[in-house]
Amino acid sequence: MFPGWYYGFAIFCLILIPFLPALVRIRIRLFRWLGWQWAVNILENHFQRFVAGFRVALFVVALVLFYLGT
DSSP: OOHHHHHHHHHHHHHHGGGHHHHHHHHHHHHHHHTOHHHHHHHHHTHHHHHHHHHHHHHHHHHHHHHHHO
16 A cells, blocks of 8 residues: 555544544534434533543554554
């Protein structure tokens, strides 16, 4: 595989990390629009945990992609 794709996607993952609170809020609005109140309640009650978990997941994905690109 072409390693440039790995690096590009890894950088994209790292760029998304600061924007995760806004992305989770958009997800809450989407679930509210769909009428999934149970999902909205879970996301609102555990907002900080979800943001931290998604940040860790994106960081791990970026590390793996940088490793695969070398």
